């Protein structure tokens with residue numbers, strides 16, 4: 400068999416997912432993500448190892464930036480091949496890529512101005528990595544795949560998408576490669592979600608077989624801490640805010656987490672576990688992503704469908720207000736009485752959340768509520784760690800509000816869930832590649848899988864190429 404696989408991203412790192420499979424003189428790329436890890440961001444600017452015009456198809460597992468974020472750069476550099484993804488992934492990816500291109504354009508303009516003022520040249524060129532026009536072009540190349548339905552994507556290549564339970568539309572992809580009279584299957588896990596999260600169905604467990612597996616390992620070294628009841632934790636925070644006459648400000652990611660919050664808050668309101676409360680979603684991106692959720696009820700799990708059939712949409716309730724314009728956003732601060740504001744960015748590094756923090760964190764009756772991971776060095780992390788004052792828009796502001804955190808929200812399977820996913824394969828793969836994890840995590844998880852399964856398992860190095868026989 401003459402099949403080769405290149406690991407061109409998320410190899411001994413978490414972001415920048417990018418793999419290429421070659422056979423029959425065809426080249427298929429799986430994901431083309433943006434490098435978000437600070438130490439690896441240079442790679443975003445490096446030329447693609449395989450030029451865009453030489454690709455015969457692109458497969459996209461899901462719409463997170465570290466999986467789709469460099470597709471506009473492919474488009475800019477002459478991609479002609481189709482991009483296969485589910486329609487929900489396509490809808491969300493367009494929003495994510497557009498937002499990212501806008502930031503690229505703004506950053507480049509800002510850099511240009513600053514460098515001119517300082518009379519120097521920066522590390523990166525003063526042009527955007529890609530523009531909104533490039534991101535726009537990507538939509539025209541998309542071809543939508545339906546879950547569990549094989550689609551022929553190139554000469555000797557067939558791809559089937561399966562739900563991975565990670566975010567709306569997210570998939571694991573089974574790629575069947577036929578060379579002459581022989582075939583091999585390669586299973587790309589994508590990002591594997593968790594069981595029993597709101598809205599989404601559980602991740603697909605592959606009980607059949609695959610000749611090769613490329614598997615993520617984000618949480619390959621740890622379990623999620625015992626979460627407790629999310630409803631309970633959320634109700635406690637909101638009820639205290641009502642008792643004290645304060646607001647609840649929630650920094651949140653636009654994709655999935657914001658919609659999960661709407662789901663939980665909608666249930667608490669309906670069950671009267673919290674008093675009637677206005678909930679504002681103040682993030683243009685979250686508002687647009689929520690519209691995508693509303694268009695895809697076919698992807699909801701049984702519980703959510705049951706709720707929908709009773710007339711309760713998972714991302715809608717009477718006191719939910721979507722704030723689209725700047726004027727609507729500003730008006731929120733003049734409302735009296737307890738309100739809840741969900742705004743981005745999730746780690747308080749930018750976006751409208753900064754205005755809400757400024758307006759609310761100085762008063763002890765308010766609560767800043769964290770529902771996601773806060774990376775080292777972010778404003779969110781500083782507040783979570785309990786600093787007395789933080790710098791916001793160039794000035795110091797005291798933090799006197801309650802700071803609370805809800806555990807239990809996560810889009811990624813923990814270590815034992817990952818192990819369960821891979822060991823469910825009945826016929827053993829010839830080889831397993833562990834990717835999408837920090838270097839040490841990926842290597843250790845690969846060893847653990849090898850011990851458990853008794854098949855060769857490795858964490859491939861960046862830009863390494865492997866023959867699949």
Ligand SMILES: [Zn+2]
Nearest residue numbers: 461463565590
């Ligand atoms: Zn993801």
